[in-house]
Amino acid sequence: MIFGRVKSLDAILATAEKKGLHRSLGAFQLTMLGVGAVIGTGIFVLTSEAAQKAGPGMLLSFVVAGFVCAVAALCYSELASMVPVSGSAYTYTYAVTGEVLAWMVGWALILEYAVGASAVAVGWSNHFVGLLNGLGWHVPAAISNADALMANMYLAFGAAPSPDLTTALQTGGWINFPAIVIIAAVTWLLVIGTTESARANAVLVAIKIVALTAFIALTLPVLNAKNFDPFMPTGFGNPFSSSGLGVLGASASIFFAYVGFDAVSTAAEETKNPQRNVPIGLIASLTICTIFYLLVASGAIGAIGAQPVRSLSGVVLSPGTPEIAGRCAAIVATGAIEPLVCSKEALVHVLDTINWPMVGRFVGLAAVLALPSVVLMMMFGQTRVFFTMARDGLLPSRLASIHPKFRTPHVVTVVTGIAAAIAAAILPVGRLADYSNAGTLFAFLMVAVSVMVLRKTDPSRKRPFRTPLVWVVAPLAIIGCVGLYLSLPLTAKLVLPGWGAIGLVIYFAYSRSRSHVALGLE
Template sequence: MLFDRVKSLDAILATAEKKGLHRSLGAFQLTMLGIGAVIGTGIFVLTSEAAQKAGPGMLLSFIVAGFVCAVAALCYSELASMVPVSGSAYTYTYAVTGELLAWMVGWALILEYAVGASAVAVGWSNHFIGLLNGLGLHVPAAISNADALMAHVAIAFGAAPSADLTTAMATGGWVNIPAVVIVGLVTWLLVLGTTESARANAVLVAIKIVALTVFVILTIPVLKSSNFDPLMPTGTVGVFGAAASIFFAYVGFDAVSTAAEETKNPQRNVPIGLIASLGICTIFYLLVATGAIGAIGAQPVMSAGIPLSPGSPELAGRCASIVASGTLEPLVCSKEALVHVLSSIGWPGVGRLVGLAAVLALPSVVLMMMFGQTRVFFTMARDGLLPAKLASVHPKFRTPHVVTVVTGIGAALASAVLPVGKLADYSNSGTLFAFFMVAVSVMVLRKTDPTRRRPFRTPAVYIIAPLAIIGCLGLYFSLPLTAILVLPGWGAIGLVVYFVYSRSRSHVGRGLTEVVSDDELAPAPPGAR
């Protein structure tokens, strides 16, 4: 039977107690962790991507994406309070719907965390390059983006040569070296084990919040109602398409649940961390988006009445032509949207400071994405589904160095050649599947184990969970076709790995339900070196 391997909640909790991580995080630290993981490339960079898909209608897109995350967060909160262990959606699925689907969720989380880290790295690179250019230090396009490479790839795969593609090939670059460098630096820091400092994370969160607050204060007073007309130039399809992309701006709050095993009083603190971080970020996003649209407008760049695809070489070429003509660069063309808005309304110095804030703070998001990835791999290895060696710890630094380096290499390769929007969409496909399975799991567990203690209960669960399921499906099918196809393609590779390697080595499949202490599989506690 394919679905007969279910790991009991009692076994999961017992394993966590024996092989568990050091519990040291409180509600405030979890909230800061959640905000630190959420506020990043999504709002600093993907504002442009959303505007190109929906125009001013991206305000509605933020609301749609935030609502889907909110109902998913309520489902996460119940499961995380019941099962306060590492592994997040993977662990919950294992306990409810069985090993095969749990494996698929864990495999999909690679898209969320590793590919998500790549997207944030590209967003950081865009701001770093913009900051250097603002200081008069020009970075050659050849090593700061891959627009020319993508244009050549598009033509090689059958795209008709056009003026926009020709411009992209002439003005674009071949590889994003700064993105590769920041991924390498974060990987090195994770191996050293010096990056789990809650105090340092809180400082970086404060920098991001201050930067966004300053942006709102300077842009709201100069709002022009005309910039919101038309509100939905691309219709509801554009709004939902932008919501599917901007969903990435909210991804990261579930990193709070991956830290449940390292949390004091997780039954209380995990739900607080999840909901508080999501609520704070949603308020900031709506204010920032309103300021950006109202200050300079956010109408998409069209071709024959159809918006050009964000991140495409065609849009890169058209934007290069617009800038070359001396026209003010549209918001949708900017790779550092908030900086561009402030510069356009007469605050270039403050804009550079906001860019500096992004340069300082975005590496923490890369760090949290990669940190979440190592914890998921750690839990899968603990269950026998991945080689124990993959999650082994460094003898000196007490960190899972092997899986960290592997994750870093993959993230660096993706960030070197792909634009931020495409990476975010690919990441979203995996995240939406994980959220979908969490919503399913919380309902199934209410039926199969109704008497188990639930420190946090999802209110109106048979309304909230179906809304999360419908929302995840709606956003998934609103993604670009390539992003939609990434999930089943990646899933097919995962199934091959599962049946060739993991299934025969599964601890549950082999009947190894007893708890065996294994210090070698325990990463260093937060703050350790």
């Protein structure tokens, strides 16, 4: 049965009650927590990707993605307040819909956290390389991107040769070495148990906010309305298209920019009057972040334009492909100003173009300083989900082993680090973000399903926070998650079922017979 082997919610809550966390957070603190967790990653690394998919229409994409996050967050909050333990959506699903779906959610969370960490690492690498180049220390393309490698792979799998692919082969690199270095450093920190303090994190949040505020202040005064025309050069988008272009396609990518809002949801057990303060914190933080994103995107578009790059035959190229890398290199080689959609550090490039290079370097430095903490948080989340699954018997117990000196789950941390480093070494940031979003959207969909199931199967259970209008909000979350998933490029759509199939093989071949719930060891 699909709803069989439900892990006892009472057992989970008994563990949670031992924590005895003090309820001290109000609406303002929750809002600031959400703003700090969300702002930064996506707007630094995905602006050019979104512009290539939707042009100026990416402004609508931020609104669409923010709305889907809001309804998903309200569902997330109810379960987070009821099941305030580690394991995220995996634990919630295990307690509500059963082991098989919980396994699938945990397996999908690998795409959210580990692949998401790879995406942020590539974004960090782009800004780090750009910062060094700006200081006169040139980093060879051969070790700072994998465009040439990707072009060779395209040709090996039967892609037709083109001038753009040829240019990518001639000008691109073979491995993203800086991305490997930052993941290795974060993995080492997680193994030895060093964690960022709240004070250090607050400083990094402040740096991000100051940098983006400076960007807005300098770009909005030079905004040119002509740069917004045409507003939707690739249309609104078709969820059943394989291209992933249009406003919906950009929304599916930009969804990555909002990941982190669940920090508000998971703080529900430490919140005073959660029924009132959690929705205020969620909606307020997402509203503030959306407005911030809209101002930054408007400044970038208005200052230098954001029309998609097309092939020599006039076709809009998909971001993250060797064709667009080659086309961009060819455009720059003519002496023309690099289009926004071609830049690997879009905000820095905009400020350089409008003659604020020093502020541009500051924005780049802000990204270099702030993004490693995001890599750390994502990899930390991944290792804890893996650790929880191993402790439940669904993965080898060796993965749940604790280092005798550092008292950290070192084996699963190293495994996660190796996988994240390989992905970051060869894949572009946009592709990684799309793959990460596929896993995130599935996990959030299952959270929305779990909320409705639990309302029917256990209506009397204490809920410190109840999702308002649950029979409207939860279906909206499901529709939104499905819609954004279908708007992803074809390869990202295929990653989730392919990854899920591998997961099911492992579950039925290994995990099902060793589950602690099945063996009565829960």
